[in-house]
Amino acid sequence: MTQTALQGTIALADWARTMTRSAMQDALAEASGPGIISFALGLPAPELFPSELLARAVTRVLATDGYALQYQPAFQPLKAHIVAMMAWRGVACGEQQVFLTTGAQQAMALLARLLLNPGGQVIAEDTIYSGFQQVIEPFQPAILTVPTDMDTGMDVDAVQALLAGGARPAFIYAVTDGHNPLAVSMSPGKRARLVELAQEYGVPIMEDDAYGFLCYEDTPVPPMRALDEHWVFYLGSFSKILAPSLRVGWMVVPEPLIAPLSAIKEASDINTSTLTQRTISAYLDGGHLPEHVETLRRKYRIRRDAMLDALRRHMPAGARWRTPSNGLFIWAELPAGIDTGELLRLAIAEEKVAFIPGHAFGVGGSRRAANCLRLNFSNCTPERIEEGMARLARVLAR
Amino acid sequence: MTQTALQGTIALADWARTMTRSAMQDALAEASGPGIISFALGLPAPELFPSELLARAVTRVLATDGYALQYQPAFQPLKAHIVAMMAWRGVACGEQQVFLTTGAQQAMALLARLLLNPGGQVIAEDTIYSGFQQVIEPFQPAILTVPTDMDTGMDVDAVQALLAGGARPAFIYAVTDGHNPLAVSMSPGKRARLVELAQEYGVPIMEDDAYGFLCYEDTPVPPMRALDEHWVFYLGSFSKILAPSLRVGWMVVPEPLIAPLSAIKEASDINTSTLTQRTISAYLDGGHLPEHVETLRRKYRIRRDAMLDALRRHMPAGARWRTPSNGLFIWAELPAGIDTGELLRLAIAEEKVAFIPGHAFGVGGSRRAANCLRLNFSNCTPERIEEGMARLARVLAR
Numbered sequence: 001m002t003q004t005a006l007q008g009t010i011a012l013a014d015w016a017r018t019m020t021r022s023a024m025q026d027a028l029a030e031a032s033g034p035g036i037i038s039f040a041l042g043l044p045a046p047e048l049f050p051s052e053l054l055a056r057a058v059t060r061v062l063a064t065d066g067y068a069l070q071y072q073p074a075f076q077p078l079k080a081h082i083v084a085m086m087a088w089r090g091v092a093c094g095e096q097q098v099f100l101t102t103g104a105q106q107a108m109a110l111l112a113r114l115l116l117n118p119g120g121q122v123i124a125e126d127t128i129y130s131g132f133q134q135v136i137e138p139f140q141p142a143i144l145t146v147p148t149d150m151d152t153g154m155d156v157d158a159v160q161a162l163l164a165g166g167a168r169p170a171f172i173y174a175v176t177d178g179h180n181p182l183a184v185s186m187s188p189g190k191r192a193r194l195v196e197l198a199q200e201y202g203v204p205i206m207e208d209d210a211y212g213f214l215c216y217e218d219t220p221v222p223p224m225r226a227l228d229e230h231w232v233f234y235l236g237s238f239s240k241i242l243a244p245s246l247r248v249g250w251m252v253v254p255e256p257l258i259a260p261l262s263a264i265k266e267a268s269d270i271n272t273s274t275l276t277q278r279t280i281s282a283y284l285d286g287g288h289l290p291e292h293v294e295t296l297r298r299k300y301r302i303r304r305d306a307m308l309d310a311l312r313r314h315m316p317a318g319a320r321w322r323t324p325s326n327g328l329f330i331w332a333e334l335p336a337g338i339d340t341g342e343l344l345r346l347a348i349a350e351e352k353v354a355f356i357p358g359h360a361f362g363v364g365g366s367r368r369a370a371n372c373l374r375l376n377f378s379n380c381t382p383e384r385i386e387e388g389m390a391r392l393a394r395v396l397a398r
Numbered sequence: 399m400t401q402t403a404l405q406g407t408i409a410l411a412d413w414a415r416t417m418t419r420s421a422m423q424d425a426l427a428e429a430s431g432p433g434i435i436s437f438a439l440g441l442p443a444p445e446l447f448p449s450e451l452l453a454r455a456v457t458r459v460l461a462t463d464g465y466a467l468q469y470q471p472a473f474q475p476l477k478a479h480i481v482a483m484m485a486w487r488g489v490a491c492g493e494q495q496v497f498l499t500t501g502a503q504q505a506m507a508l509l510a511r512l513l514l515n516p517g518g519q520v521i522a523e524d525t526i527y528s529g530f531q532q533v534i535e536p537f538q539p540a541i542l543t544v545p546t547d548m549d550t551g552m553d554v555d556a557v558q559a560l561l562a563g564g565a566r567p568a569f570i571y572a573v574t575d576g577h578n579p580l581a582v583s584m585s586p587g588k589r590a591r592l593v594e595l596a597q598e599y600g601v602p603i604m605e606d607d608a609y610g611f612l613c614y615e616d617t618p619v620p621p622m623r624a625l626d627e628h629w630v631f632y633l634g635s636f637s638k639i640l641a642p643s644l645r646v647g648w649m650v651v652p653e654p655l656i657a658p659l660s661a662i663k664e665a666s667d668i669n670t671s672t673l674t675q676r677t678i679s680a681y682l683d684g685g686h687l688p689e690h691v692e693t694l695r696r697k698y699r700i701r702r703d704a705m706l707d708a709l710r711r712h713m714p715a716g717a718r719w720r721t722p723s724n725g726l727f728i729w730a731e732l733p734a735g736i737d738t739g740e741l742l743r744l745a746i747a748e749e750k751v752a753f754i755p756g757h758a759f760g761v762g763g764s765r766r767a768a769n770c771l772r773l774n775f776s777n778c779t780p781e782r783i784e785e786g787m788a789r790l791a792r793v794l795a796r
Contacts, residue, residue, distance in 0.1 A: 055456075
């Protein structure tokens with residue numbers, strides 16, 4: 001036995017040797033420094049968490065439910081609540097199509113595992129949620145990218161061209177409302193056309209609707225799952241409308257997928273916390289969610305508008321952004337030539353303000369969005385938003 | 399667009415088309431029927447859960463900790479507690495080597511993802527935890543199997559022969575104490591030899607120690623991680639010593655693995671529930687765990703002995719089993735020719751008693767253990783154990 005072997009290199013799987021560090025992990029570390037105003041992460045407003053009602057719910061569950069601390073199958077009453085929430089979102093589904101997950105992130109990971117072969121194809125926009133890219137990275141897939149129109153969403157013509165040209169992806173990844181990071185929502189016409197393409201070519205859509213309930217318009221548009229129950233696999237989450245730390249999300253999928261998903265789920269973490277499932281269900285039993293979501297919509301709309309206003313007053317000529325109808329983000333494009341990665345370094349070091357630079361979301365390390373930035377508006381008060389934008393303007397003015 | 403396309407077959411990934419349904423999932427469904435006495439699952443005794451202390455802990459956390467409901471990095475004070483628990487287990491480690499997971503099952507899944515290439519090699523015993531087999535199934539690996547000695551554990555000579563013969567597995571999977579399902583613990587000599595082989599050949603050991611703290615002997619043997627901090631990746635869990643529904647486990651791994659594991663973890667479920675992490679930490683702050691584990695050891699030892707006694711009185715001539723020093727199971731071998739899969743069907747239908755048939759744990763669908771059964775003793779009182787064994791004897795006597 002040699003000293004070399006005792007301390008030798010641990011061989012990682014091939015894909016892991018080129019693994020890219022997550023911009024989110026970095027941001028979480030950087031943005032938590034003292035005095036930092038952070039627009040970086042997609043954090044809900046902690047002061048709006050219904051802490052007392054959740055404390056009452058968990059106390060009641062622990063006092064009365066003998067199964068609350070045990071391994072248990074998915075909690076049926078929570079599935080029934082989710083069916084009602086889906087109806088509120090404009091979707092008809094049955095409990096037998098609902099699959100509970102440890103947050104929407106896990107839903108994404110389980111579906112990718114079920115559908116994607118190593119080296120397989122995926123259709124996605126060219127600027128997308130980095131957590132989705134992390135999910136598919138181990139499969140080393142061919143990501144067939146399409147552009148995004150900043151007013152109407154995913155370029156469905158480009159999807160059609162790919163499919164007509166012979167592409168046969170395992171699935172199409174689409175964020176219907178409040179796109180992360182681009183903050184756009186798909187137009188009703190595009191939703192219908194994308195579903196038609198899925199039907200025509202027999203390709204499933206992974207519909208990420210983590211922000212669907214956080215709509216700032218009076219009339220939300222139903223997600224694609226409202227149009228098709230066979231090809232659209234819907235992903236929802238309690239993280240943004242209740243609390244991320246409960247780690248509960250769900251899928252609505254065709255019933256035949258439930259059994260294979262259950263096996264993959266069991267291999268991943270046995271089951272989603274029985275305690276947090278039942279705590280959420282007890283909270284929902286009280287009928288508190290609709291009012292709570294109304295509060296979030298009202299408060300977050302105020303913050304969104306405060307950020308839009310601050311952008312107008314502080315950003316340089318040539319900067320562009322849209323008013324998002326959903327979600328937690330504004331996507332801003334600065335004049336060409338400004339590198340927002342470099343800007344972030346200065347912003348943190350000199351003015352203690354943080355955001356995520358656009359290139360963090362570029363598929364395949366693309367620098368396409370190198371002059372863009374993602375700004376979160378849910379986690380700061382209007383006053384902090386104003387102060388943070390003033391700081392950012394000072395960095396830009398240097 | 400044709401009707402066929404509208405309702406066409408959803409293409410799963412290649413490996414998923416041959417996915418085997420989990421015996422555990424089936425057992426969970428079957429064993430929860432009314433009137434069933436179940437020795438099937440590895441369930442802790444629910445009446446021993448420290449429900450009140452956990453309720454106090456979660457209430458305190460929700461009332462005082464402004465981050466308890468938010469996305470957060472792993473909770474450092476919990477890591478400090480785990481370092482102290484590892485010392486109690488005979489292992490010296492630092493907080494920077496501790497990685498929190500959503501149960502030990504997730505630890506297994508994350509490590510497999512980090513280390514195993516599609517089609518890669520793994521060394522494991524020929525009868526092992528089915529949840530481990532589910533973890534590696536999507537990689538379609540070559541599982542190089544070795545036998546198990548029912549008194550001393552994994553056949554380390556066979557491991558050496560494989561390595562000397564040129565095998566270069568991504569890792570060796572080993573359960574040190576209270577093997578699931580074989581109920582054996584590795585002898586101290588084999589622990590040392592397996593670690594030497596890992597060092598000599600530069601192959602990591604995935605050391606599954608989910609049952610290490612549940613020792614029924616006066617002097618527990620330290621796990622392999624006590625002998626080597628570079629090649630032994632240790633997996634621990636709060637599921638069996640506190641409560642499964644909290645879904646918190648941990649790894650102790652070399653520090654350079656923490657960053658890549660963090661990225662894989664983030665892709666899997668963002669982070670382990672901040673709420674359950676902090677609830678466990680608050681419970682541990684109170685210093686209750688050592689006494690609680692002592693209670694579990696005392697009560698489970700009584701149940702183990704009740705089952706051993708019932709086996710002696712009820713099992714047919716030629717049946718064999720050992721006294722397990724750790725864990726939640728007894729592994730029994732019935733006379734050759736008895737098919738425990740068929741026995742289970744009868745046992746549930748005619749006598750309302752359940753267990754897991756041995757073949758459910760055979761690697762590659764092996765029927766090697768077709769006359770064996772795994773019996774859980776933690777989830778039933780001694781009276782129920784006696785009644786269940788009498789029922790099982792009646793089925794065997796038919």
